[in-house]
Amino acid sequence: MKYLKNSLLALALSMAYLNMWAQQTPAGTQETAMSITGVTAHIGNGNVIENATLVFESGIITAIGGANTPTEGKVIVANGKHVYPGFIANCSSLGLVEIDAVRATDDQDEIGDIIPHVRSLIAYNAESKVVESMRPNGILLAQVSPKGGFVSGTSSVMQLDAWNWEDAVVKTDDAVHMNWPNSFRRGRWWMGEDPGLKPNANYKRDIDAFVAFMENAKVYNDGLSKEKNAPFQAAKGLFDGSKKLFIGANGGKEITDAVTTAKLLGVKHIVLVGGSEAYKVIPFLKKHNIAVLVEATHNLPGSDDADYDQPYKLPKLLSDGGLLVSIQNADAANFQNRNLPFYAGQVVGQGMDKETALSLITLNAARILGIDQEFGSLEVGKSATLFVSEGDALDMRTNLVSHAFIQGRQLSLETHQTELWKRYMAKYNRSEKTNK
Numbered sequence: 001m002k003y004l005k006n007s008l009l010a011l012a013l014s015m016a017y018l019n020m021w022a023q024q025t026p027a028g029t030q031e032t033a034m035s036i037t038g039v040t041a042h043i044g045n046g047n048v049i050e051n052a053t054l055v056f057e058s059g060i061i062t063a064i065g066g067a068n069t070p071t072e073g074k075v076i077v078a079n080g081k082h083v084y085p086g087f088i089a090n091c092s093s094l095g096l097v098e099i100d101a102v103r104a105t106d107d108q109d110e111i112g113d114i115i116p117h118v119r120s121l122i123a124y125n126a127e128s129k130v131v132e133s134m135r136p137n138g139i140l141l142a143q144v145s146p147k148g149g150f151v152s153g154t155s156s157v158m159q160l161d162a163w164n165w166e167d168a169v170v171k172t173d174d175a176v177h178m179n180w181p182n183s184f185r186r187g188r189w190w191m192g193e194d195p196g197l198k199p200n201a202n203y204k205r206d207i208d209a210f211v212a213f214m215e216n217a218k219v220y221n222d223g224l225s226k227e228k229n230a231p232f233q234a235a236k237g238l239f240d241g242s243k244k245l246f247i248g249a250n251g252g253k254e255i256t257d258a259v260t261t262a263k264l265l266g267v268k269h270i271v272l273v274g275g276s277e278a279y280k281v282i283p284f285l286k287k288h289n290i291a292v293l294v295e296a297t298h299n300l301p302g303s304d305d306a307d308y309d310q311p312y313k314l315p316k317l318l319s320d321g322g323l324l325v326s327i328q329n330a331d332a333a334n335f336q337n338r339n340l341p342f343y344a345g346q347v348v349g350q351g352m353d354k355e356t357a358l359s360l361i362t363l364n365a366a367r368i369l370g371i372d373q374e375f376g377s378l379e380v381g382k383s384a385t386l387f388v389s390e391g392d393a394l395d396m397r398t399n400l401v402s403h404a405f406i407q408g409r410q411l412s413l414e415t416h417q418t419e420l421w422k423r424y425m426a427k428y429n430r431s432e433k434t435n436k
Contacts, residue, residue, distance in 0.1 A: 022413070024132060026161050026280045030348040030408030033057040033073025036388060039276035043084040044362035044377035046355045054083060056384035063166055064378055076388070078405060084358070085377050085405065086140030086385040088365035089337045090293050091177070091246060091328040095124040095158065095168075109148030114213050116176045118153030120144045124165040130423040131160050136401050137338045137412050138387045141170065142367055145246070150206065151178040151213075154234055154243070157369055159385070161406045171371055175271070176238060180249040181206040182257040193367065207261060214238075218244050222338055242267035244370075246293070249277040250302055259288055266342050271368055276302035279314060282321035288324045291324040291368045298339070299344040313350040315360060345394030357394060359379030384408040 034056055041052035041064060053069035055062050063069050098105035100247060107123040123145050125131070134142070146153035154173050165353035185200045187193035218239055219225070220232035237243030245267045247258045255278060262270050272278060273293045286290065292348055299311040307313075318325045327343050329336055344357045366376025374383045385406050391398025404411045 014276075024165070024412035025165050026126075027406070027409035027411050029090060030057070030059050030384070030410075031153055033062075033401060034179060034384075034405075034408070034410075035071035035075045035141055035299075036078050036403075037071060037075060038067070038077055038079035039081050039083045039388065041378055042082060042355065042358055043181045043379065044082045045379075046353075046359060049358065051239075052083070053322040054378065056408050057386060058371070059384050061378060061382050061384050064380060065250075078402075081402065082389050082391065082393060083378065083386055084389065086375065086387060087138045087340055087393075088326075088376065089134070089139050089142040089329070089340055090326055090365050090368065091145050091155075092135065092142045092146055092162070092337050093145065094337060095126065095128050095144050096120060096146070098128055108146055110146065113149050114151040114209070114231060115149060115153055116151050117230040118171060119152060119156070121156040121165055121169060123158070124158060124168060126164050126168050133206045133415045133417055134160055134338050135411055136418070137341060137342055137399060138389065138393050138404065139338060140385050140387065140404065140406050140411075141371075141375060142337070143174065145175070145177050147177075149179070150181075150210065153177060155246070157371060159406050161411050162408065171369065171374075173237070173243065173252060173367060175246050175274075176211070176235065177243040177246045178248065180247050180254050183251065183253050183257075185365065186330045192297060204321055207257070211261065211265065214267075218266060229253055235371050237369075238267045244271055245271040245396050246271045246273050250272040250274045252277040252280040255281055256284055257434060259285070259290055261284065263288060269357070275318075276306075276310070276314070278323075279317045279321070282318065285318075285332055286322050291326070292318050292329040293326050293368065294318065294329065296329040296336070296339070309350070312346055315347045315357075316352045317348050319352065319356065319360075324364055324367060325360060326368050328358050339396075341394050341399060342396045344393075345396075348394060354392075354394065 036054045039052050041054060051067045053071060054064045055072050072245040093108040096108040137314040143157050144154050145155035155175050155177060156169055157171040158168040159170050159175055181203055183200055183203045184197045186197055187195045198255045217232040217235035220229055221236040238245050245262055249255045249258045259270055271291045271293060274295055275292045278292050284307040294314050297312050301310045315325050340361055344360045347357045348354050363376040366372035375385055377388060387401050388400060390400035393399045401413060404413060
């Protein structure tokens with residue numbers, strides 16, 4: 001009996017410990033109408049409504065307008081605060097990597113060079129502490145995409161408050177992701193090579209491998225083969241337009257080669273990722289209707305002869321050139337995705353209108369993902385995926401989120417980090433009182 005009691009006690013303590021470090025419980029379905037009043041509403045499409053009232057019910061925005069808009073249900077008085085559509089992290093590895101240094105928690109890169117059939121969807125960890133740390137900065141949606149290799153796999157769009165990947169998915173298998181090879185490479189000094197830049201002897205070979213794969217995939221999907229081939233099947237959407245091809249490329253030559261090759265192969269929709277030299281080929285990108293996911297603005301220039309502030313001003317240059325532009329942080333540490341709104345804020349410092357900069361991570365991002373009918377702006381009939389901030393959400397000094405909602409469900413803003421902050425603040429507050 002004593003052994004049983006001790007075992008039960010140990011089990012209870014273990015459960016309590018695990019619960020202490022677990023993700024916050026996902027919010028339940030919205031049961032009553034909600035109204036937010038007295039708030040400055042940043043619509044996401046360039047418009048702003050001062051002293052606004054926003055109403056949503058059953059996860060859908062039912063009214064938004066001035067102070068005279070009738071309220072319904074529970075009312076949140078947010079005088080002097082700001083309401084925004086949920087920010088969207090494009091081309092992100094959120095939910096695929098928990099600890100970079102622990103291989104068992106890293107599912108972003110699978111074995112193989114051309115693996116479009118590898119789906120990020122089923123590897124997504126809805127209970128990730130990294131994912132929950134995004135919400136206090138207003139990041140409520142993410143395109144979860146695989147990385148590495150040549151053709152990395154297929155992404156899906158997820159909302160960031162869910163029990164599992166089935167609950168989280170917003171758009172399934174939306175795009176195939178690939179990394180275009182570089183036409184130049186640095187010498188391998190450890191093998192006695194000159195460390196300077198030199199032409200990549202394998203550049204044409206790598207492109208030919210992609211072309212051969214796509215040509216075979218097209219033949220396969222035309223019904224000319226009876227054998228099952230998962231990679232070829234996964235490429236089908238690129239030809240019929242149901243999937244987009246996200247191509248990572250930075251140099252002007254690589255960008256033009258990538259787009260030209262993909263178009264010749266019959267790919268319907270192309271998105272450029274990175275594009276540090278995209279400003280050099282704006283007419284070409286505009287001609288082919290190519291959207292661009294630029295790198296995070298908090299970066300060093302991509303080449304020695306680039307302007308020192310090139311990453312800061314790149315989104316504005318491309319936007320002024322008539323391109324559809326968003327911001328992504330694919331190459332930085334996973335947790336830095338939470339800085340997404342401040343990357344957009346950086347562009348404001350380069351002369352972009354603040355509401356236009358906001359659209360880089362809201363409506364523009366939604367359009368690139370093909371979810372703009374439901375997300376990306378505060379409009380009647382769209383999903384109530386939004387948040388309220390004490391101040392300007394693009395400024396790290398004032399982005400203090402007080403309320404957040406995904407599909408009308410009010411989220412917990414507690415995270416592992418906020419729990420640690422409270423724990424140590426309590427410790428030092430006690431120390432100060434003791435010293436007094």
